[in-house]
Amino acid sequence: MSQYQVGEWIQKRCRKCFHNESQIIKVDEKDLNEKTGTLLWCQCPECGLNDHELTPVEA
Numbered sequence: 001m002s003q004y005q006v007g008e009w010i011q012k013r014c015r016k017c018f019h020n021e022s023q024i025i026k027v028d029e030k031d032l033n034e035k036t037g038t039l040l041w042c043q044c045p046e047c048g049l050n051d052h053e054l055t056p057v058e059a
């Protein structure tokens, strides 16, 4: 169960224009070896840059 949802805003600094907020456009649950993480796809509202962020889930 993910704690993140599409459309939510996260604190993330854009690599291109350094805007400090990004909107989640896709949430991917992934199994990474023995750990489970959530891959967040997000988009900067200022320049439109798509980026992703891996957030490990705390057990």
Ligand SMILES: [Zn+2]
Pocket: 014, 015, 016, 017, 018, 019, 044, 045, 046, 047, 048, 049
């Ligand atoms: Zn940007």
